[in-house]
Amino acid sequence: MNVDRAIFAFAGIMVLASLLLAHFFSPLWLWLTAFVGANLLQSSITGFCPAAIVFRKLGLSSGCAFK
Numbered sequence: 403m404n405v406d407r408a409i410f411a412f413a414g415i416m417v418l419a420s421l422l423l424a425h426f427f428s429p430l431w432l433w434l435t436a437f438v439g440a441n442l443l444q445s446s447i448t449g450f451c452p453a454a455i456v457f458r459k460l461g462l463s464s465g466c467a468f469k
Contacts, residue, residue: 413441420438
């Protein structure tokens with residue numbers, strides 16, 4: 403697994419988790435979904451993603467998107 407796939411997997415898990423939390427506990431959890439979406443959008447424009455830095459420090463190899 404490389405950093406790109408880890409970012410996509412992490413974002414997907416966070417979106418699904420926030421949707422479940424919003425459904426079962428409070429609709430305020432949808433703000434987490436909005437945050438994840440905004441972070442994905444800004445990283446597609448700037449190429450900077452804080453999670454990519456963390457995954458690289460954990461030893462994952464760089465992919466095409468986050469070098």
